[in-house]
Amino acid sequence: MPTFTCPLPLPTRERILLAHGGGGRLTNQLLEEIFLPAFANTALEARHDGALLSVGGARLAMTTDSYVVQPLVFPGGTIGDLAVNGTVNDLAMCGARPMALSAGFILEEGLAMDTLRQVVFSMRDAAMMAHVPIVTGDTKVVDKGKGDGIFINTSGIGVVVAPGPIGPQSVRAGDVVLVSGDLGAHGIAILSVREGLQFEGPMLSDTACLWPAVEALLSAGIEIHCLRDLTRGGLSSALNEIASAAGLHIMVQEALIPVSAVVRGACELLGLDPLYVANEGRFAVFIAEKDADRALTILRAQSVSAGAVQVGMVHERKSDRSSGIVTLRSRIGGHRVLDMMSGEQLPRIC
Amino acid sequence: MRYLDEYRDYDSVQRMAQEIRRVSNRPWTLMEVCGGQTHTIVKSGLQELLPASITLVHGPGCPVCVTPISMIDRAVATALLPEVILCSFGDMLRVPGSTQSLLDAKSLGADVRIVYSPLDALKLARSNPQREVVFFAVGFETTAPANAMTVWQACREKLSNLSMLVSHVLVPPAMEAVLSSPQCQVQGFLAAGHACMVTGYEEYFSISRRFRVPIVVTGFEPLDLLEGVLMLVRQLEHGCAEVANQYTRAVAREGNRAAQERVSEVFEVTDRAWRGIGEIAGSGLRLRETYRSFDAEAKFDLQLEDPTESPECIAGLVLQGLRRPYDCPAFGTRCTPDAPLGAPMVSSEGACAAYFHFGRSKDDADLYMPVAAANP
Incomplete structure (x- = not known):
């Protein structure tokens, strides 16, 4: 029989892999090794879907999320639906009534205006369904090939109505x-x-x-x-x-x-x-x-x-x-x- | 869902397990050859239903695990060529090469794409005539016909921008290699049903005779595996060593002739190195001379450094059923699916990854799966 050896290369983790954004183990590693030490504070360290803040006696929840899904339009929704519902849901998971959203768009040069309209209208409809206004926003356009049509970031604030701590x-x-x-x-x-x-x-x-x-x-x-x-x-x-x-x-x-x-x-x-x-x-x-x-x-x-x-x-x-x-x-x-x-x-x- | 639910039915499974407990009187060590079977066993907690006297060891039938490191290095180097689109089945992407995996290559800008079928590579080659499309053709007899078909079709269409990096391996020579080892503890085989769907199981009769070992062609659902175990244990308890077919709903003795013909038209048998095990004579497939223009290895004549493998990991022993993943000192600590040291920690069919995902650590297994842990 041949001799038995096994590969043991050094793990190389000096570059970002797609899996760092996948929500699994590597995402956690990224949080623990890079973001949490850099931004250390108690609200962040709770590592909830949103941060809980006391502002002038009110209990607020704040959250943010970015949406990079492809295709932009899919059966049952668009990236716009996700951008509204995802952030509203993060607030809901804190036991907070969603109050207002922001929306930041990174658009790629050459994007069809019709696609943008479709996405924005679906955001409008989702926001209406959730009874939450989109109150501020931002738009940037990047060179063709530097984006993937549309990237959206939404942030949301809500008022915590749950009596006890949820987590x-x-x-x-x-x-x-x-x-x-x-x-x-x-x-x-x-x-x-x-x-x-x-x-x-x-x-x-x-x-x-x-x-x-x-x-x-x-x-x-x-x-x-x-x-x-x-x-x-x-x-x-x-x-x-x-x-x-x-x-x-x-x-x-x-x-x-x-x-x-x-x-x-x-x-x-x-x-x-x-x-x-x-x-x-x-x-x-x-x-x-x-x-x-x-x-x-x-x-x-x-x-x-x-x-x-x-x-x-x-x-x-x-x-x-x-x-x-x-x-x-x-x-x-x-x-x-x-x-x-x-x-x-x-x-x-x- | 038909063909699934009835083979995962709680009552049928429990009845079959009870029958196995009834007929087994002595300890037996059985090997399930295919990684897909390992996956089902660990995912469904099937070992827990078997008597402690029956030990299942996991075989070399995980294509991701046995593809040699030199071939991974070659795939990475080929993928990094600017004109190349490298297509691969998904779980090859994370397999560590000497210094990089295909996922690492992708993060460096290589155009690496996951496909579900080699025919997707054919489509890509048609729609990207200015690019070189390379398909990473790994796997056992199961994936060979579709790969052969793709080359055959590309040849008919005179597609000159499609090629294959071929690292095909064959099951029976690997079983013989396992049986030839002086330390071999395997007393019966659950043979890989999907590979037999293509090849049939004629070839197993001589193996069974020469090594006096029972071989049962077995499917992939929990009830299939238990029935395969029962068929083996019955033979072993009676001192028999015969070839039998549990997976009759898919496998015929002569296999799929049309698929076999296409495979042998395009491929020929060759010696092949198995990662962690070494070279096994006549254990692989390569493109025949007529189809050599579709061979990516010849097309992109890349000079690669010798692959570097370290002796620390025990994957070779795990793949032959001589050790269990928990026996490895690196298991779950220095070697995890995120930073795999050996290939069996990569694919969900790899024994180490299967143990890691579904058992995590020996401590956890002892605590939360006490019956399973009682089996050495």
């Missing part, structure tokens, strides 16, 4: 994990256009404003422990961030996690895992088990969260050795760790 620090063993609907539709809708895939049924992005669902829970007096929208990195990455920040064990049941047949089929074909696929109108909520039934009834009465279900529970860690962890009970009754996404999700060979 991983409020999650307790015994809490239940609810998700607001079926997963993966946005990511697969985008991919279907990029890859030219055709499905039997319509495959539309789930982009939507989540505030009505959050508001309904808050006005019913449900004590929300944590909220997280399931964007980049999907359900797995969101749960891992929360488990790790809370130092707890989250266990989900594969059989309970809602994924539509179309998304499942597409993921099977493409070698993707729907638990890592991006959503733009879905969120997870952590509440005490005693509130679960009532919360589900309330969520199901809102169109944006009509498909809400319980998918798992929070437990104590089994040892001090293990940090926060997420495990999954598979459909066939086995168990595995549900890890944070590494790099980008790359399609498998066969």
